[in-house]
Amino acid sequence: MLASLFALLIFPAGLFVLVNGLAYHWIDRKLVARLQNRVGPRWFQPAADMVKLLANEEVLPTGVDARLFTALPVVALAGALAAMIYLPIAGLPPLYNFPGDLIVAVYLLSLLTLCTGLAGAISKDRFSIIGATRALTQLFSYEAPFLLALLGPAFAAGSWQINEIMAYTSSQWLILTQPVGFVVALIGLMGKLEMAPFDTPEAETEIVAGAMTEYSGRGLALFLLGREVELVGGLTLIAAFYLGGINNPFDYALKTLVLLLGVAGVQTLMTRLRIDQVVGLWWRYGALLALGQWLLLLGQRMGT
Amino acid sequence: MSKEQFTIPIGPQHPALKEPGHFTLTVDGEVVTGASVRLGYAHRGIEKAVESRNWVQDLYLLERICGICSHIHATAYCLGVEKLAGVTAPPRAQAIRVLVAELERIHSHLLWLGVAAHQAGFDTLFMYSWRDRETVMEVLEQLTGNRVNYSANLLGGVKFDVDTRVLETILSGLDFLETRTHHYLDIVSGDRIFLQRTRGIGMMTSEQAERLGVTGPTARASGVRRDIRVDAPYAAYDRYPIQVVVETTGDLEARFIVRLKELLETYHLIRTLLDGLPEGDLKTRMPRRIAAGETISRVEAPRGELFYFIKSDGGDQPARIKVRTPTLSNMASVTQLAVGHQLADMPMLLTGIDPCFSCNDRLTTVQTSGESETWTWEKLRQYGIASYRERG
Numbered sequence: 001m002l003a004s005l006f007a008l009l010i011f012p013a014g015l016f017v018l019v020n021g022l023a024y025h026w027i028d029r030k031l032v033a034r035l036q037n038r039v040g041p042r043w044f045q046p047a048a049d050m051v052k053l054l055a056n057e058e059v060l061p062t063g064v065d066a067r068l069f070t071a072l073p074v075v076a077l078a079g080a081l082a083a084m085i086y087l088p089i090a091g092l093p094p095l096y097n098f099p100g101d102l103i104v105a106v107y108l109l110s111l112l113t114l115c116t117g118l119a120g121a122i123s124k125d126r127f128s129i130i131g132a133t134r135a136l137t138q139l140f141s142y143e144a145p146f147l148l149a150l151l152g153p154a155f156a157a158g159s160w161q162i163n164e165i166m167a168y169t170s171s172q173w174l175i176l177t178q179p180v181g182f183v184v185a186l187i188g189l190m191g192k193l194e195m196a197p198f199d200t201p202e203a204e205t206e207i208v209a210g211a212m213t214e215y216s217g218r219g220l221a222l223f224l225l226g227r228e229v230e231l232v233g234g235l236t237l238i239a240a241f242y243l244g245g246i247n248n249p250f251d252y253a254l255k256t257l258v259l260l261l262g263v264a265g266v267q268t269l270m271t272r273l274r275i276d277q278v279v280g281l282w283w284r285y286g287a288l289l290a291l292g293q294w295l296l297l298l299g300q301r302m303g304t
Numbered sequence: 305m306s307k308e309q310f311t312i313p314i315g316p317q318h319p320a321l322k323e324p325g326h327f328t329l330t331v332d333g334e335v336v337t338g339a340s341v342r343l344g345y346a347h348r349g350i351e352k353a354v355e356s357r358n359w360v361q362d363l364y365l366l367e368r369i370c371g372i373c374s375h376i377h378a379t380a381y382c383l384g385v386e387k388l389a390g391v392t393a394p395p396r397a398q399a400i401r402v403l404v405a406e407l408e409r410i411h412s413h414l415l416w417l418g419v420a421a422h423q424a425g426f427d428t429l430f431m432y433s434w435r436d437r438e439t440v441m442e443v444l445e446q447l448t449g450n451r452v453n454y455s456a457n458l459l460g461g462v463k464f465d466v467d468t469r470v471l472e473t474i475l476s477g478l479d480f481l482e483t484r485t486h487h488y489l490d491i492v493s494g495d496r497i498f499l500q501r502t503r504g505i506g507m508m509t510s511e512q513a514e515r516l517g518v519t520g521p522t523a524r525a526s527g528v529r530r531d532i533r534v535d536a537p538y539a540a541y542d543r544y545p546i547q548v549v550v551e552t553t554g555d556l557e558a559r560f561i562v563r564l565k566e567l568l569e570t571y572h573l574i575r576t577l578l579d580g581l582p583e584g585d586l587k588t589r590m591p592r593r594i595a596a597g598e599t600i601s602r603v604e605a606p607r608g609e610l611f612y613f614i615k616s617d618g619g620d621q622p623a624r625i626k627v628r629t630p631t632l633s634n635m636a637s638v639t640q641l642a643v644g645h646q647l648a649d650m651p652m653l654l655t656g657i658d659p660c661f662s663c664n665d666r667l668t669t670v671q672t673s674g675e676s677e678t679w680t681w682e683k684l685r686q687y688g689i690a691s692y693r694e695r696g
Contacts, residue, residue, distance in 0.1 A: 036431040126312050130334075130647070196425060197497065205320040205423045205651040207312075271498045272425020274648040275334060 004095075012089040017081065020089075021228030022046045024235070024260060031264035046228070050221055058217035063124040072119045073215070073222035079111030080229040086162055087236050091252035093163055100160045106147055109233055112226045113139045113192060116201070119223075120211025131210025134275050135201035138191055141282035142198075146188030148290035152181035153241040155297050162240070170245030180293045182242040184286050189234040190263060191278070193227055197270035200278055235259045312647065316345050320423060320651040323661035327639075327654070331647055339642035339650075341635060346662040351625055358620045359385060359459060359594060369627060370663040371452055372415060375401075375408045376605040377627070378457040383538055384601030384614040385459055389594050395582040397461040398540040403577055404448065404456045405539070405603075406570045407474075410440045410481065412606035413563045416658045417488060420560070423651035424501045429491060436484045439477045446470050461587025471578060478571045485567045492560040502556040506641045506653045509554055516636045520608020522657045525562040526554035532604035539603075544577050546570075559656045593620050605630055607658045631657065631664040 008014055025046045033040025060066055085095040086105040094101075113135055120132025154160050156178070157168035175182045191198040202210035212220060239255035240246045246255060273281065309330050316324035324345035330338035350369055354362040367378040379401050386393060393401075414437040421429035441451045447470050448454035448463075456462050466474075492498060508518070513526035523530055531548045533541045549565040551558035596618035603610050608630030617623040634657035641653055679687070 036428045037435050038431055126310070130312070133333075196427070199425065200648065203425060203648065205425070206648055208319055268428045270426070271421075271495070271501055272648075273497070274501070274646055276646065277500055 007095055008085065012092050013081065013084045013095060017084050017089060017229050017232055018225060021225065021232045022050065024231050024256070025228045027257070027260055028231070028264055028267075031261060032267050035264060035268040050225065053216075053221035053224070054218055056217040058219055059214075061123065061125070061214045064122050064214070068122055069119070070219065072115045073219040073226070076112045076115035077222045077226040077229065079108045079115070080226045080233065083108035083233050084229065087233055088162070088166060088240055088246045088252070089232070089236060091246050091249040097161055097163045102150065102154055102160050102162050102165070105162065105233075105237070106150060109192065109230055110139070110143060112223075112230055115226075116211045116223065119215065120213075123211075123214045125214050127207040127209070127213045128211050130207050131201050131213065134207075135194070135211055137275055138194075138198065138201055138278055141279045142188045142191035142286065145184050145282055145286040145290045146192065148287070148294055149181040149185035149188060150237065150241065152178045152290075152294060152297060155294070155301070162237075166240050166245045169241055170247055173242070173244040175242045178242070178293060178297070180289045182238070184290045185238050185242065186259065186262065187266070187286070189238065190266060191282075192234065193231055195263065196267045197272050198278060199272055200275045203272055232256070235263075314650070320654070321661075322419070323659075325659070325661045327650075329642065329647065329650060334647050336642050336645055336647060336650065339639040341639050343632075343635070343661065343664065348662070351627065354622055354625050356621065359592075359622065362622060362625070363457065363459065364455070366625070366627070367453055367455065367457075370605075370629070370660055372412050372660065373408060373605045373607065373610075373663075374453045375404050375456055376603055376610055378455075379405060379539065380601045380603040380610050380612045381614070381625075382457045382459055383603070384599050384612050385594060386590070387599050387601065388597050388614060388616055389459075389591055391460050391588055391590055393461045394585040394588060395540065395543075396465075396584045397586050399543070399577055399581055400462045400464075400466060400586070401457065402540045402544060403466065403574060404444075404454055404462075406574050406577075407440055407444055407447070408454075409570050409606045410567060411437055411444065412658075413567050414440065414481075416563060416606075416655070417560070420652065420655045423655045424498065426498055429488070429498075433488060436481060439480055443470075443474050443477045446473050458587055458590075460590035461585070463586075465586060466578070466581065474574065474578065478574060482568065482571050485564055485571075489561065489564045489568075492557065492564065499557065501649070501652065502560060505556045505645065505649050506559075506656055507553075507555050508637060508641060510552070512640070513554070513637070516640060517633050518608075518637050518657075519630045519633045520605070520658075521562045521566060522559060522608065522634050522637065524549060525551045525558035527552040530609075532602050532609050536602060538601075540577075544573055546573050556652055556656050563658075593618060594622075598624075607631060607660060608633060629660065629663040631660045635659065635664070 010016065026041065026043055029046070030040040060069060083105045086097060086101045088094055117132045117136040117139065120128040120135065123129065153169055153174050154165055156174065157165040159165055194201055202212060212223060215223060235256040236246065236252070239259055243255045246252045312329045312331055314327040314329060315321045316326050326342040326345070328340045329336050350365060354365055357365060363378055363381060366381045367374045369377050414433050418430040418433040418437070421427070421433065444454060445451050447466070448456050456464065492502070508526045510527040513523050513528045518526065518528070519530065527550060529548055529550050532538070533546055534548050546569050549562050549569055551562050594616040596616055598613070598615040601612040601614065610630060611628040613624070613626035614622060615624040638654050638657060642650060645653065
């Protein structure tokens with residue numbers, strides 16, 4: 001009992017993921033800064049931001065449902081954290097598993113975007129409403145290809161259970177046999193996290209902070225924490241599926257950091273896409289490519 | 305049921321605006337269906353203030369109209385006052401005026417490149433172009449002692465000379481900037497994702513540009529061959545002619561290309577200028593009182609034509625100075641072009657004209673219903689009291 005509480009709240013899920021998220025967030029910011037010829041933040045900056053935000057007053061804007069407004073950030077963070085118990089965080093085997101937990105984990109990871117969209121939609125602020133519309137539009141465009149990209153390895157392994165898929169991918173690097181899926185999954189993760197160039201829902205030069213415009217203090221802190229947790233979860237999932245599985249803590253750190261470097265590189269190289277371009281990109285290329293690879297796998301399966 | 309209009313206010317405070325201005329955008333989904341602009345938030349009363357200071361003091365005040373193109377304001381003023389006084393600055397002084405003006409153009413265009421890239425969400429280009437801009441800022445600092453507001457002009461000449469040490473800094477700085485500018489030109493005309501945000505966006509035909517009275521690089525990007533440096537050469541531009549850069553496509557991409565190609569033209573101009581810098585004095589004597597009369601002075605600021613009207617009644621203070629900055633001429637194009645574009649294109653469309661709000665805010669016009677009425681001081685006072693009481 002005590003041991004499972006510890007595992008849920010402290011390590012490997014819970015507190016450890018939060019700290020890990022803050023650290024990865026810092027690494028991402030530092031990498032982008034260095035690639036852009038800037039100095040970048042000090043190592044404790046994301047944590048300091050969090051402390052400051054949590055200490056700040058939370059302003060409740062007029063005209064919103066107070067309960068929903070305060071509950072949404074909590075649900076978003078809780079959803080992201082709940083997904084972690086099915087993932088091989090820190091290179092340890094997932095805490096819990098059951099057949100089909102992959103689907104549950106992916107949908108728990110989507111909760112954050114849904115909450116962001118709702119948070120913007122209940123607001124009276126015009127920037128929030130546009131941000132929410134864009135966030136949800138973007139959700140509908142990357143979610144299907146992202147899921148297809150994660151189902152590729154599941155299909156190859158013949159199971160929808162994360163630890164069984166990992167047992168299969170440990171023996172082979174699926175990035176070599178399913179490169180399209182890998183790219184789609186990584187770019188999809190960037191869309192999920194609203195990282196540049198997919199930061200249209202919160203494009204500051206257009207709509208200030210998008211759906212988050214009205215959030216301050218604790219609510220904003222929880223949303224940001226949720227996003228950091230999701231960064232860790234997403235990188236873990238992709239590394240586990242495509243980069244030869246995650247077998248020990250060293251494996252975990254190395255593979256997720258390599259992915260993070262790639263993510264930072266894409267962030268640096270691209271101009272922000274317009275929302276119509278995002279949708280076009282995903283449905284014209286992302287979804288079709290992922291689907292094509294999936295059909296290829298299916299054909300291969302039937303053939304053997 | 306009538307369709308409710310969804311308006312988005314941009315400004316006076318907004319992350320896309322570095323200075324206060326207000327834009328009201330009517331949108332249908334993501335598409336802009338109407339736009340209006342309200343200016344005047346940064347009105348500082350400079351035109352009135354210059355009337356109570358003498359000709360020399362005004363030079364310092366007018367130079368502070370713009371923080372980016374400060375030198376060009378002082379140059380326009382000096383040239384105008386010198387014309388009124390019947391004085392011509394020595395050739396070396398005129399050449400140094402051109403030198404500083406062109407260095408200022410480099411700094412202004414590189415700054416614009418960064419801002420425009422940031423509006424598009426391409427922060428890497430923003431960071432790199434501003435890093436490279438430091439080169440010209442350091443040159444300006446070494447030349448004049450200041451990074452902005454160089455205070456290079458005097459009535460009747462300039463304040464400092466170009467020595468050999470500065471000459472070398474300028475030349476090596478130019479070499480570095482030239483390679484970088486070629487690189488940026490490659491990016492803005494070759495990066496496919498960046499082009500998605502600029503090519504075909506904000507199309508303005510040359511007829512539209514003429515009708516809207518657009519000036520500067522914005523006009524030249526629409527195929528309007530107009531540049532005061534060539535059309536009505538001032539200072540030393542008759543000795544150092546430039547090639548006017550014109551693009552005909554008229555979209556945002558053309559505005560990027562025109563400004564970057566102008567930079568290359570500017571590097572070339574500075575090199576020829578430094579090669580054949582005329583010898584001689586730096587200044588001539590100016591009278592303290594300027595002969596009565598009025599004149600206009602036009603110069604090519606980095607953003608377009610800068611216009612000064614100067615009137616003297618024979619005293620040591622100007623009777624009237626009117627300034628029209630290029631931003632005001634270009635502003636109409638923003639609201640015109642906005643319609644039909646996506647909301648996401650708005651920051652870039654606005655930045656496309658390189659706006660400088662504080663410079664163009666001259667006075668506030670109050671729209672009335674047509675009937676006019678003269679209020680007594682007492683009535684105005686009572687109105688004020690009642691109005692504030694109402695607000696609580």
